[in-house]
Amino acid sequence: MAFLDARSLIGCRHRLRLDATRPGALAEVREDPGVQQRREAATAYRTRVRDELVAAAPADWVVIDPQGRAGARVADTMAAMAAGAPRIWGGLLPQEPDTGRRGGVEFLLRDVERGGYIPIIVVNHKVTDPRRPDPADFHPLTSDLFHWQPRRDKHVKLRPQPRDQQRLAHLYRMLQRHGMASPALVGGTIGLAFDRILVHDLTGVLADYDQRYADRIAVVRGELPTQPSKVPECRQCPWWGRGEPSCEAQLALMRDVSLVAPGSRADVLRLHGVQTVDELAAWTGEEPDDWQHGPFAETVVTARAWIAGAPLVRRFDTVSVHRADVEVDVDLESYQEDGAYLWGTLLDDVYRPFYTWDPLPTADEGRSFGEFWTWLMRVRADAHAAGKTFAAYCYSRTAEDKWLYESARRFAGLPGVPTHDEVRAFVDSSDWVDMFQAVTEQFICPNGKGLKKIAPVAGFGWRDAEASGEASMGWYRRAVGYDAASDLSQRTRLFEYNEDDVRATQVLRDWMTRRAVAEVPSLEDFARGGPGSGSAA
Structure with missing residues (x-):
């Protein structure tokens, strides 16, 4: 039975498929040190946030034992919500065999006005940047950490994080299934600054989430095919250089266009029938009308240089760099x-x-x-x-x-x-x-x-x-x-x-x-x- 959590909603679809179909293939592979360190730092940060929030009003909190078995954690979470606990830390929601959803949330906040719960996640990255107030700017909604009072905040600007919004939408759907989602259609994020809760309006996010989730669960269940394509994630992916054949080897064998036009650029080119580096190098017509990735002619030159084995191509007759005494x-x-x-x-x-x-x-x-x-x-x-x-x-x-x-x-x-x-x-x-x-x-x-x-x-x-x-x-x-x-x-x-x-x-x-x-x-x-x-x- 296939299950999917929110972490899988952003990133490579092919990696998701490989993880699902070859669960033991990477058992002996050492995790990337950078990934491990970021995860450990995130765990330490969430522990700090929990301790400070709970210490401020211990009577308001139900803290789910993180060491408990999954079934017990789910039962404790559902019981706390049924009892109307004002704040719940470490909630784990019931897995959904039919939809495949699974997930947990750092912080569930009781919506005292409308009923239900607002999911609030804690992330180890910035979600806002400080700025000087400007009446002409868009002001995001934020709330005090200890008292839920969403209001327009003139002192910060957004740092867009689609993965956070997708996770909140995922949690909202899981709460909604049990009648525990706040009608307010919002979620919250506590970022690295730990100075406020960024409030997300989920109204416009849910439709995109539903479409994305349907695609990803179909991939995991083997209902949709995938193929490798080079994306930024490949730099740290254990499948890049492993497997029979590895993604790297497959792309090289195919001379796949993503080798020189990675990410969304390759997606656009494939829509125009360009599958390989050689086909891109042979392009002679007008540039695609939906190309939004810089000068298209330079992308063609990049393909030709790759074929020739040239690591660099000069744009101009001369090369200059600012020099000083x-x-x-x-x-x-x-x-x-x-x-x-x-x-x-x-x-x-x-x-x-x-x-x-x-x-x-x-x-x-x-x-x-x-x-x-x-x-x-x-x-x-x-x-x-x-x-x-x-x-x-x-x-x-x-x-x-x-x-x-x-x-x-x-x-x-x-x-x-x-x-x-x-x-x-x-x-x-x-x-x-x-x-x-x-x-x-x-x-x-x-x-x-x-x-x-x-x-x-x-x-x-x-x-x-x-x-x-x-x-x-x-x-x-x-x-x-x-x-x-x-x-x-x-x-x-x-x-x-x-x-x-x-x-x-x-x-x-x-x-x-x-x-x-x-x-x-x-x-x-x-x-x-x-x-x-x-x-x-």
Whole structure:
């Protein structure tokens, strides 16, 4: 008998099918460390939320024993709702053999005005961002954590999370089956900030949920076929490189178009009869009228470059990158949403790390950040005072910008820590250069634009064969002793990984300045068939 929970409503349909039809095939496969760490962090966060909410009004709560057997938990949940408990933590709802639904919810809130219960989930990611009030903006509904009072909130903006809405719709349908759903047609999410409940209107979500659920349960029951297709999820999927044949092997054998146009781009192309990379490379007509994924001609060139084995294609006759008299490369290492423990820099070929090994979260992070910012601004000021130009470089500034602002907010007032306005003045200036943007603007990248994809083209290699952001999470846990005694060798490993990242941006910059034009084929080379018009290299 097939059952489906809300986690399966977002993501790859083919993976869902493989999980259902080959339940023991991955028994010996070690779970991705990054996935495991995120799950453990989410469990710890939900425990913290439960403890603080229950402590504030213990008499209002029924807490379902998380260690109890499933049948007992279901019975206790249904009994608590039947008794009209104001708040229920850890509820498990009855499985539905006919529909296949199963699921549990962190928080069930009694709707005292209308009757029934409102499902509230607790998630280990952000659901809102702070903002200054603006009367012209849309204001989401939020409620106080301890008193249900939904109202328009001028101080936050939404961070859309479809998976949260789908889960709430799933839970609503399960409550509805037993006459326990609030007529208000709403659900709630407590996000990582743990400062409010984001209220979701489910009126417009349920129809999409019903359609999505019908499709997914049919996949699980073998009523609908699936086939592999490359999507972002593939990077961490255990089926990608495993199985007989694996998804990766199948796609390569098929020369599937998703290899160069992953995700929804491949879906559009298939609607127009394009199934393979070769068919895309041979496209000569007008672009599809429903194409909304950037210049279509570049997608065709990407296919031709893939066939030719070209890792990059130049968009222009020349390649340029902002250079300065004094150049600093910057890369940070963070752990989950707990903080940034290491800011690595490279100046005049000397690597300087600013760090804390106190387990995050820790006030010592503010000390290391203040020292990093003070040093960087001193180098900048000294350069300007000497009449020299200055530039600091990173690769894909999203993370750096985030933790610059977050660190300034969290550690305001500590020595060396800048204000929000000082951070903004720096990141908005020409002195802060994103090498990812420079690569994106000047190259087509058939194999991806990550630093570990691009820097090897320039001749750079990482010392650690396992180097990756996900792997560094596990190294950090061992380095600071989250699970056992601190492993000092992992600290060395993290320093070397971070140093290689900043050196990679420096090597990439020099290569773009000096050699890229001569070593990388141009867009014109592929525009009319060119090197990629024949068979695979």
